[in-house]
Amino acid sequence: MSKKPVPKKQQAKSSSRSRHSKWVSEQRKKLEKGLVLDKCPTTGETKLRHFASPSGMYKGRQVTTGGKATATKVKAIEA
Numbered sequence: 001m002s003k004k005p006v007p008k009k010q011q012a013k014s015s016s017r018s019r020h021s022k023w024v025s026e027q028r029k030k031l032e033k034g035l036v037l038d039k040c041p042t043t044g045e046t047k048l049r050h051f052a053s054p055s056g057m058y059k060g061r062q063v064t065t066g067g068k069a070t071a072t073k074v075k076a077i078e079a
Helices: 013-034
Strands: 037-039 046-048
């Protein structure tokens, strides 16, 4: 069997936890920046950018028919 590398010293809990919290905060920032709310130019509804509006319109054309998805409207994004 090949020998695996072993850490020279034990890593402190605070170092591990601070690295994890930094990673979580970076992921939260990426999520907040990636999700942008816009208004549909044809209907004026609030929608996610690069997604069809709740009425089924995308780039000025009808892409989906009305269904259960039209009952819920996007109001705000929780991050």
